[in-house]
Amino acid sequence: MSDVVIETRKLTKEFVRDEFHVIALKDADLEVRRGDFVALMGPSGSGKSTLLHLIAAMDRPSSGEIRVLGQDLRALNDRAIAHWRNVHIGFIFQSFNLIPVLNAIENVELPLKLTHLKAKERMEHAETALTLVGLGDRLHHYPRQLSGGQEQRVAIARALVTDPDLILADEPTGNLDAGSAQEVLTMLSRLNKEFGKTVVMVTHDPHAASFAARVLHLEKGLLLPEGQSAEWSASQPAAS
């Protein structure tokens, strides 16, 4: 596999609903290399989530090319895509999206249920992941018994438990207070630096973006050339 983890060419996504017709992403050319930590910034509605969903194969492009980890995503059927996502992608949501009836370790174990691992191994992996995010003592807590920051750390553990190549996060600190946000960002940064994971993170927050090695800007569905941004943005091209 080449060093290029994400490669898109003229990637376009249009939403057609009844009367109206939205071009959420237009002709995006993106290249992300192994080990990159990329922040996607841009105003609301600029197409950040849309791009992230296309990379995660959670949605299909209207046109253009997209290769992720060497795989042409358009060539996979739904079943193959589900499996591909399970193996290669760890996705982190703004609103955590834990399953409320499952406790922390069961939530983290969930993606492993789709693997060939035995119950005991799954639990061990899940425990390791939770320990890694500093929740080794909260294994059996339910989401409602955790703070927002802890919930998001459980979600991070769930995203990394399958040891995916690519971690995608859609405003992971959007629902968190400053302290929790700092913890989450530090963790993503560690995953990137210590574990060599490629991370793409959507954020509104310049401070969050400062953790990334590259910051890319979207504007009305257009991916701006690197280093370029709309005037509103207090962009910092790279963290030192």
Next chain:
Amino acid sequence: MLRNLTFILKSSMRNRRRSVLTITSIAVSLCLLGVLMAMYRALFFGGPETPAQAVRMITHHKVGLADVMPMSYENKIRRVPGVKEVMLWQWFGGSYKDARDRRNFFARFAVEPDRFFTIYSDVAMPADQKAAFLQERTGCIVNAGLARKFGWKLGDRITLVGDIFPVTLEFKLVGIYTDPENHEALFFNKEYLRESLGADSPMRDVASMFEVRARNIADVPRVAASIDQMFDNSPAPTRTESERNFELSFVAFLGNLKLFLLAICGAVTFTILLVSANTLSMSVRERLREVGILKTLGFTQDAIVGLILGEAGVLALAGGTVGIALAALLCGGIRNGVSGIQNLRALAMTPGLALTALGIALFIGLVSSLIPALGASRTTILDSLRYSG
């Protein structure tokens, strides 16, 4: 599927109040369904066939019970290979006290005391009473339940006024037996009837039924066929059927009831199907967002359908189990409460019925959740995630 069991179980109890209501509604319907099925079975298939009953057959005239066979058939039947014993089994009818009072009705048969206990190997009676039954020509024996009902004691006099047979017979009660099926019946010596009829009565040497006992269960169909074959071309051809079948032919007239019971069973099943379809589709909708999360983690559409069906299955089986347990209790209550309808004494929630009812419960759960499950699994990830239920 099995590895998702904890998840399925936890999900099914997510909204506790609704789950309890769903389980309760399935339980109540299945209880009703279970009792109806047990009634259907008791009325139209009788109680469980005991091993002793399974080797017994009834031979009667091919045309019906009103036609008679020569008494000489008895010895011919006895020589059929596989036959262990055969005995005259003559319905006497008649009336006891005031026949207009239905409580005075019970079965009365003329039999051969020396063969009786070979045929009815499952009937128990003290040895001295057996001896008395053999010796005393006017002796009769009755089922313990019947004796209790009329307050009869050994030595009591019982008078039957004949109708088919133009005689009045006075018996002395010499034995009280117990039988597994607790049929209310009185048996007496056929010789007493023959004597009472007089030497020139045409009813003396004819029989309307023989009770045949095969050596073993496997022989039964063959023995029955051989007997009927033997008399096929005679003036009085026979029909030999298992005792069980014979008993059941008496409820054939309940044909309308049969349809009625089936219709109620169908209506109950259909109603609960609609109710649970409604409940389950609501609970699936509420969790559409979770479906999106699971798909993001890599769960396929099939896996999602499996989870939702599994959950519905758990609720249905829980409801079904409770309902069947209730039905079993109810059957017991009804069985001990009624005495008028002989067949309802066999009313019971047998393992076979319980499994059938459980199967119906599972079917209801799966069918009623299939459409919501398919709907949810086909919703795109982004649409499901956007759903805030």
